[in-house]
Amino acid sequence: MDALRLDDVLEITGGRRFGSEGEPELSGVSIDSRTAGAGQLFVCLPGERFDGHGFAQAAADAGAAALVVQRELPVPLPQVLVPSCLAALGALGQARRRASPQALVLGITGTNGKTGTKDLAAAALGADRRCVSSLRSYNNAVGVPLTLLDVGPDTEAVVVELGSNAPGEIEALSRMVEPDVGLITNVHAGHLEGLGSLAGVRAEKAALLTGLVGRRVSILNRDDPSYGSLAAMAPGEVLSFGLSESADLRARDVRCSVESTRFVLDDDGREVVVRHLGRHAVFNALAALACAQVAGVDRAEAVQALAQVPPPPGRLQFKQRGGFTVLDDSYNANPGSLAAAAAAVAELGHPGRRVFVVGDMLELGSSSHELHRAAGRALAQSFPQLLVAVGSYARDVVAGAVEIGLDRDACITCSDREGAHAALASRLQRGDLVLVKASRRMALEDVLTDLSLPEPEGEAAIAP
Incomplete structure (x- = not known):
């Protein structure tokens, strides 16, 4: 972005200046003290887990030239006091677009x-x-x-x-x-x-x-x-x-x-x-x-x-593990994206067994039980050989899958990732294709951590 002047920030945000004197030329805007660079304006965003005001000194030590704050701070930099740092950040973004x-x-x-x-x-x-x-x-x-x-x-x-x-x-x-x-x-x-x-x-x-x-x-x-x-x-x-x-x-x-x-x-x-x-x-x-x-x-x-664009992280990414293949779609999940992922597995033509590891789809409100049951029906239409459902709605997913004909013996319900890890360790076979899908907060990608299958007897790799 073009350099901002502190007077520009004051005009755009409607803030009030205090703190150190001087008219720094601002090279950019940062909200993260770990990546703040020399000459940048550091916006002290308050959040649920962290408050940027507590990292203002670290940003100053990293070279930040000025701060946007909701309260005055004992940091030796020019500061722009605003009612809301989030609103100020939005105003700065809108001003850049209009410019x-x-x-x-x-x-x-x-x-x-x-x-x-x-x-x-x-x-x-x-x-x-x-x-x-x-x-x-x-x-x-x-x-x-x-x-x-x-x-x-x-x-x-x-x-x-x-x-x-x-x-x-x-x-x-x-x-x-x-x-x-x-x-x-x-x-x-x-x-x-x-x-x-x-x-x-x-x-x-x-x-x-x-x-x-x-x-x-x-x-x-x-x-x-x-x-x-x-x-x-x-x-x-x-x-x-x-x-x-x-x-x-x-x-x-x-x-x-x-x-x-x-x-x-x-x-x-x-x-x-x-x-x-x-x-x-x-x-x-x-x-x-x-x-x-x-x-x-x-x-x-x-x-x-x-043709050159890779898939985003956690969106149907192939990962080779010890003896099996993971199709990592764990970034997030809702009924539509879960059905699309299962359909994609069915169309890929992979020779291995289809193993679906699915976790809760969150933020579905009062429809959660019904939508997880419907998700189970959608999953069953892609004919997995093993379905591992994880979380509070695991029973709903399995009930939906069994309802339209998936073998109950091919289904496992687990309350958490640790249970799913143990179930997979005893059920996975070499050559399996494992789809992992859940809402982000489930962190279901961790379920396969450190999981690998032994080489079959007589086929161990020979070291050169």
Whole structure:
């Protein structure tokens, strides 16, 4: 980002200055004292576990030039006192976006696929545009302004991921981002504890469309059941993607393997290859190509760029373990993403047994028991040879799976990761493909730590 002056910070945040004298030129903005650099403005964000005010001196020792604070601190730096450091960070991000009118800004939200689509869209636009995009899953009131603060005068495109688990969050983030283009990947049951119902999820995601400015282009999933209602709310042009014949950007001839997902674009016959696995990756790639089309990026260059993008961490990543293969999809889970992961395993053509290790899907509110039972039914349709359900809703998952015909002897319920580890240690076989999927707070990726299978007799590797 361009250098900020302290007077700029005061004007943008409406804060009051005190502390050390001087007019430092600020090289950037940081919220983490461990990564704060020389000349940066350190914003002392209070949080549930840590309070940035307690790390202000460490930031100063690392070279920070000024602080944004909610209370005066005995730190020898210029300080800007504000009612809310979080609101001040948002104001700084919005100011940076408004100072860069030359950039096409794309906002991406949806229940599933946000981060994968964001990465693919950033690659497609970056093929011939100077592009800034959200790091990892920086999609909340902290991560979004940090993304915007990376925008500079030479930035031509910005891809921002927007997340929500409560009503009004997408609206607030959209006001900050002021996107020219809004992309909604899909609408499924997720974060129902805060959003209440599928209708509540749909209304929350649709707030991205009502917040569009400039070109006001909406990019929507033609195959999603909410397409019609979302398209009706779009303030301008609608560009659709999907497998449906009525999609503007349509894929056909989908082929899934353990290495990649391939499909053919219906309008020009061009083959697209992505390293992201599963049929749902087709929708993410189509959405990214729709973004490139709106931005005027050459399609051949965009398609070539997509082929280089690795899957995000914890999203259907292959990991070889001692004697078996893990398909790590443990970053998060809701009913839609769990069903998509199970379907992906069924399509990959892996020769080993299918072993599903699934944990609780959190934040589903009063629908939790019902949705976990439905998840079990969805899992059973991919015919696992072993299902290990972990957590408070494990019995619901197994009940749903058995209900539509999965053998009860192929199902195990465990209350915690330790129990699942023990069950897998006695049940796994060499060559198995193990899908691991759960909500982030379950930390289910740890269930396979230090687990390996012995070499079969007579096949031990010979040391050179």
